[in-house]
Amino acid sequence: MILAAWNVNSLTVRLPRLLDWLAQHRPDVLCLQETKVPDPKFPNAELEAAGYTPHFSGQKTYNGVAILVRHGLAASNVACGIPGFEDEQKRVIAATVQDVRIIDVYVPNGQAVDSDKYQYKLAWCTAAAGYFRDELARNGNLAVLGDFNVAPDDRDVHDPALWAGQLLCTDAERAAFRAFLDAGLKDSFRQFEQPPATFSWWDYRQLAFPKNHGLRIDHVLLSAPLVARCAASRIDRSARKGDKPSDHAPVLVELRDA
DNA sequence: ATGGCAATGTTTCATTGA
Numbered sequence: 001m002i003l004a005a006w007n008v009n010s011l012t013v014r015l016p017r018l019l020d021w022l023a024q025h026r027p028d029v030l031c032l033q034e035t036k037v038p039d040p041k042f043p044n045a046e047l048e049a050a051g052y053t054p055h056f057s058g059q060k061t062y063n064g065v066a067i068l069v070r071h072g073l074a075a076s077n078v079a080c081g082i083p084g085f086e087d088e089q090k091r092v093i094a095a096t097v098q099d100v101r102i103i104d105v106y107v108p109n110g111q112a113v114d115s116d117k118y119q120y121k122l123a124w125c126t127a128a129a130g131y132f133r134d135e136l137a138r139n140g141n142l143a144v145l146g147d148f149n150v151a152p153d154d155r156d157v158h159d160p161a162l163w164a165g166q167l168l169c170t171d172a173e174r175a176a177f178r179a180f181l182d183a184g185l186k187d188s189f190r191q192f193e194q195p196p197a198t199f200s201w202w203d204y205r206q207l208a209f210p211k212n213h214g215l216r217i218d219h220v221l222l223s224a225p226l227v228a229r230c231a232a233s234r235i236d237r238s239a240r241k242g243d244k245p246s247d248h249a250p251v252l253v254e255l256r257d258a
Numbered sequence: 259a260t261g262g263c264a265a266t267g268t269t270t271c272a273t274t275g276a
Contacts, residue, residue: 009275010265034275036266061266062274109275149276168276201276204263215276247264247276 001098001255002027005145005218006239007106007201007248011035011066014246015043019050021239026051027252028070029097031104031145035064042066057081057090065093065104065146073097083134085127092128094135099258100226101139103132105146110167118167121149125176132221133183141258142223144185147248149217150177152187156216158197168217185221188233188253200235201248209240220253229256 004027008014011032022030030052035042037058047054051071057080058064069075075095082092091106105128110121136142150173154160163169181187189198199214208214222230232254240249 013265034265111274111276147276166276203276206262208263217276244264 001029001100001257002252003029003031003100003102003143003145003220003255004250004252005031005033005104005147005220006250007033007147007218007246009034009036009246009248011037011043011064012041013244015046017239017244017246019046021250022050022052022068025236025252026070028073029102030068030250031102032066032068033064033104033106033147035066036061037064055093055095057093059090063090063106065090065106067093067095067102067104069095069097082124082127082131085124085131087124091124092131096139100141100143100255101135103135103142103144105144105148107147107149109149110173113165113167113170122172122176125179129176129179129183132180132185136184136223140223140225142185143226143253144180144221145251146219147217148177148180148219150174151215151217152177152219155196156199158199158213158215163215168215180221184223186224186227188220188222188227188230189216189235189251191227191230192233198235198237199249200251202240204247218248218251220251222253226255229258230254231256
């Protein structure tokens with residue numbers, strides 16, 4: 001089973017590239033973030049024609065998440081948001097596919113370390129950690145995929161000195177990420193030997209991608225039973241190349257059958 | 259010392275992202 005996550009930075013703009021990518025990789029499940037499309041305008045027909053059933057929770061301009069499930073598989077118990085955490089922003093959708101509970105997250109960016117949005121980010125992460133813990137108690141096969149907007153440690157930063165204490169790299173954000181792991185999850189990417197300087201996001205400016213000035217902020221977290229089944233975890237940096245790319249590259253994991 | 263790009267709607271600039 002192939003699971004993937006991709007912040008597409010506008011599903012409307014990225015749809016042609018997304019369809020190409022789906023045809024090339026044929027993941028069983030793809031979790032999207034930053035779709036930026038209200039539900040009535042979601043491109044259902046195009047994705048169905050591509051062989052995927054979408055489940056989505058979107059809004060105008062900002063945020064928006066979707067889980068695409070390959071035809072032949074069924075999704076059950078689709079749920080949006082974090083139970084008990086009131087939030088206008090569409091950042092979470094969950095579904096069960098085969099024996100795996102999947103949660104697609106778009107963690108708040110935080111904007112600036114001294115901002116209200118940063119405080120919202122930390123509060124959101126606290127609520128999310130509780131949600132992951134609760135879901136794990138219900139189904140031991142839990143995968144949390146998405147844009148976490150945190151570079152977990154200095155290996156995940158092209159220039160750690162430059163980024164020290166900056167948004168996405170602060171102690172509090174990294175502690176929030178560790179709290180996700182403490183809920184019973186592992187960073188699938190770090191279960192394998194990886195090339196140094198592997199990132200999932202590169203700024204559109206300053207030739208950041210050709211210079212590989214990136215951060216690894218998109219992740220797939222797996223519970224212990226799924227770590228045991230995980231055969232690979234990687235980032236498809238080729239998706240960042242060419243015309244009109246998203247600023248994020250997809251993350252993929254391969255799970256062996258139970 | 260600063261901004262540099264891209265997407266969106268509030269559209270010919272402001273806001274946000276990361």
